[in-house]
Amino acid sequence: MRWEEKLSKWIGSQIEVHIEDLAGLDPIAPPKKMTLEKIRVTDDQQYIQIYMNEHQFLAIPLHGEAFTRLETSDQGTLFRSIHTASQLVYKVHFGL
Numbered sequence: 001m002r003w004e005e006k007l008s009k010w011i012g013s014q015i016e017v018h019i020e021d022l023a024g025l026d027p028i029a030p031p032k033k034m035t036l037e038k039i040r041v042t043d044d045q046q047y048i049q050i051y052m053n054e055h056q057f058l059a060i061p062l063h064g065e066a067f068t069r070l071e072t073s074d075q076g077t078l079f080r081s082i083h084t085a086s087q088l089v090y091k092v093h094f095g096l
Contacts, residue, residue: 003048003062006070007039007079010094017050017058022087036094048081050092060090 018031038051041062049057061083062068068081076095083090 004039004041007048007094010036010077011038012036013094015050016093018089018091018093020089020091022089058090060092 013036014033015036016031016033019029034052036050037053038049038057040049040051040057041047042049042059045062047059047061049059051057060079060081062081063083067084069079071078071080076093079090079092079094081090082088
């Protein structure tokens with residue numbers, strides 16, 4: 001899937017990022033709202049980088065459709081990726 005192409009329409013808009021720990025080892029971090037500055041997929045196609053400014057980004061692992069997908073509903077669009085090794089679920093809400 002061409003993630004940069006699919007997500008670039010939200011550049012400049014507000015997004016909300018949630019990271020959930022399925023193992024329950026870390027406290028649940030509150031959601032973070034930010035402006036999406038840039039989207040970039042790493043050269044090895046393993047991560048998508050969600051930039052909150054020119055230098056800071058969140059790297060979200062990319063896996064097959066069973067673990068990484070884009071969902072649209074009445075509440076907006078949700079990018080979701082599950083990293084099974086670290087037991088983390090990354091959720092980025094677009095169209096706030």
